[in-house]
Amino acid sequence: MSTPSTLLARTGPLRGTLGAEWTKFWSVRSTWWSLFSGLALMVCVSAILGMDFANDVEAGETTDGTTMGFAEPAANAVLLTQFAVVAYAMLVLTSEFATGAMRVTLTADPRRGRVLLAKTTTVTLVTVPFALALALLGLALGHLTLGSHGTGSAEEQVGDLAAVTVYLILTAILTVGVGAILRSSVGTLSAVLVVMLALPLIVTTTGSEYLPGRAGLIMLSNEQEPLSPVGAGVVLAIWALAAQLAGYVALRRRDV
Amino acid sequence: MITLERLTKRFGARTAVDDLSAEITAGSVTGFLGPNGAGKSTTMRMILGLDRPTSGRALIGGRPYQELRYPLREVGALLDAKALHPGRRARTHLRALARSHGIPAARVDDVLEMVGLGGVERQRAGTFSLGMSQRLGIAAALIGDPGILLFDEPVNGLDPDGVLWIRTLIRSLAAEGRTVFVSSHLMSEMELMADQLVVIGRGRLIAHAPVAEVIAASSQAAVVVRGPDHERITGLGRHLAAAGARVESEEEGRLLVSGAPIEDVGLAAHRLGVPLFELSSRRASLEQAYMELTADSAQFTAS
Ligand SMILES: Nc1ncnc2c1ncn2[C@@H]1O[C@H](COP(=O)(O)OP(=O)(O)OP(=O)(O)O)[C@@H](O)[C@H]1O
Numbered sequence: 349m350s351t352p353s354t355l356l357a358r359t360g361p362l363r364g365t366l367g368a369e370w371t372k373f374w375s376v377r378s379t380w381w382s383l384f385s386g387l388a389l390m391v392c393v394s395a396i397l398g399m400d401f402a403n404d405v406e407a408g409e410t411t412d413g414t415t416m417g418f419a420e421p422a423a424n425a426v427l428l429t430q431f432a433v434v435a436y437a438m439l440v441l442t443s444e445f446a447t448g449a450m451r452v453t454l455t456a457d458p459r460r461g462r463v464l465l466a467k468t469t470t471v472t473l474v475t476v477p478f479a480l481a482l483a484l485l486g487l488a489l490g491h492l493t494l495g496s497h498g499t500g501s502a503e504e505q506v507g508d509l510a511a512v513t514v515y516l517i518l519t520a521i522l523t524v525g526v527g528a529i530l531r532s533s534v535g536t537l538s539a540v541l542v543v544m545l546a547l548p549l550i551v552t553t554t555g556s557e558y559l560p561g562r563a564g565l566i567m568l569s570n571e572q573e574p575l576s577p578v579g580a581g582v583v584l585a586i587w588a589l590a591a592q593l594a595g596y597v598a599l600r601r602r603d604v
Numbered sequence: 605m606i607t608l609e610r611l612t613k614r615f616g617a618r619t620a621v622d623d624l625s626a627e628i629t630a631g632s633v634t635g636f637l638g639p640n641g642a643g644k645s646t647t648m649r650m651i652l653g654l655d656r657p658t659s660g661r662a663l664i665g666g667r668p669y670q671e672l673r674y675p676l677r678e679v680g681a682l683l684d685a686k687a688l689h690p691g692r693r694a695r696t697h698l699r700a701l702a703r704s705h706g707i708p709a710a711r712v713d714d715v716l717e718m719v720g721l722g723g724v725e726r727q728r729a730g731t732f733s734l735g736m737s738q739r740l741g742i743a744a745a746l747i748g749d750p751g752i753l754l755f756d757e758p759v760n761g762l763d764p765d766g767v768l769w770i771r772t773l774i775r776s777l778a779a780e781g782r783t784v785f786v787s788s789h790l791m792s793e794m795e796l797m798a799d800q801l802v803v804i805g806r807g808r809l810i811a812h813a814p815v816a817e818v819i820a821a822s823s824q825a826a827v828v829v830r831g832p833d834h835e836r837i838t839g840l841g842r843h844l845a846a847a848g849a850r851v852e853s854e855e856e857g858r859l860l861v862s863g864a865p866i867e868d869v870g871l872a873a874h875r876l877g878v879p880l881f882e883l884s885s886r887r888a889s890l891e892q893a894y895m896e897l898t899a900d901s902a903q904f905t906a907s
Pocket residue numbers: 615618619620638639640641642643644645646647
């Protein structure tokens with residue numbers, strides 16, 4: 349109305365909405381719980397995997413060799429740990445749909461594409477360092493628990509670190525897209541669980557490497573067949589992008 | 605100003621808002637009335653670009669909501685007070701909104717003071733009572749100092765102090781030249797608060813007029829005539845009825861005349877030489893006028 353000069357916007361809409369999302373992200377407890385669970389899961393699972401293997405080797409009970417890649421415990425632990433990332437990634441949308449707060453968000457910024465971009469950017473900005481920290485933590489525990497039973501050149505280890513980090517980032521971006529489509533927490537969590545974990549176990553026919561779950565596993569396992577880790581990463585990235593596009597269309601089309 | 609142009613919204617087979625056209629003008633409080641399910645909230649959601657109209661459009665100062673670059677500086681809305689993350693502190697909720705528009709944090713403290721939540725700003729929104737949530741929702745609506753305000757049942761859940769506060773606030777917002785569009789089911793409150801009314805039933809416009817006009821149109825609004833001479837009073841009644849007024853008489857020597865202004869009744873009595881003890885206007889209440897207007901369109905009525 350009278351618009352005092354102090355109320356004049358000094359921010360562009362995208363920066364503004366991104367700032368609002370950033371503030372909202374860090375002001376709920378669920379964020380802290382997810383981050384904490386992620387760290388706890390990575391530490392526990394990779395430590396157990398490493399220790400188990402080392403014990404088996406020492407007891408002469410192993411069937412698949414006497415060495416394990418230093419990053420392998422981390423790469424396996426990530427399958428469980430990813431759900432902490434999925435949790436905070438989906439909640440930026442699903443918690444707002446559940447409470448009706450999405451209406452407040454969209455009255456502050458009616459451009460739905462911009463809101464989705466701001467939410468995805470927030471999640472990505474958090475996930476990049478967090479995923480890297482998780483990967484480093486898992487690798488460190490691999491070293492600690494495998495000891496002399498571990499293998500891997502520095503180069504291989506960097507590659508594995510990158511695979512774990514990128515896998516988590518892409519899964520987070522995919523999850524935000526799925527959240528925009530499904531809107532419910534339970535629905536989104538189940539869908540991502542099925543796509544990333546269950547489906548690759550059930551569907552293993554040729555061609556399945558082009559599905560996000562198997563592509564993700566190939567990325568983490570460092571195999572070269574039927575896709576290289578980089579190729580698998582590209583496949584997963586395409587799926588994440590597709591989920592984002594579908595999410596955008598769903599947000600544009602549907603009422604809130 | 606808010607403009608509704610043939611606004612229509614269908615949910616499947618159900619038409620929630622049906623060809624609604626209206627102009628909500630600045631500088632006055634426009635009350636939005638209608639029975640449960642009439643389409644008030646749906647209309648407000650369409651104004652805010654949350655629901656997409658099936659046809660027609662809603663404009664804010666001539667533009668669709670989606671085209672506003674800094675919407676909170678033009679429109680403030682309170683739809684559902686409980687629609688926020690219960691775990692977020694009240695102040696952080698407002699800070700996020702302020703941040704989206706580059707509004708300084710000092711404004712957050714100002715609006716918190718304005719709505720009387722100064723002392724509980726660090727409390728989580730989920731711990732708020734309904735009345736406190738309403739106040740927080742109003743703070744959010746005011747944060748960008750907008751020229752247009754939409755309130756969906758704002759007095760819902762407020763204590764008498766709160767009701768008085770919001771009435772005063774809404775009146776002063778309109779007095780400052782803002783456009784205020786407010787829905788409520790409390791007719792007595794609306795009568796005190798609103799200048800204009802938009803009444804809808806089953807999604808259709810029933811009335812769009814100043815409050816006084818809506819009340820005056822009620823059959824309950826009447827001129828009371830009383831005199832000592834029963835015969836001559838009856839004669840006056842016949843005369844007025846012949847001129848097109850509706851005349852009732854429940855007791856001897858007393859008439860209830862509707863559909864004729866009090867001036868005409870007084871002049872007629874003078875011309876016919878009818879002595880009078882009383883010539884007065886009986887004002888209908890908004891509640892009575894509303895009941896008559898919406899009698900045919902209430903969908904959910906107890907039998
Ligand atoms: N998302 C939706 N999906 C289907 N039907 C809907 C939806 N939203 C509203 N409706 C229907 O549209 C009609 C109008 O609802 P609306 O909430 O706008 O009414 P209202 O006037 O606000 O009622 P109240 O006074 O009870 O708040 C109702 O019949 C309702 O069932």
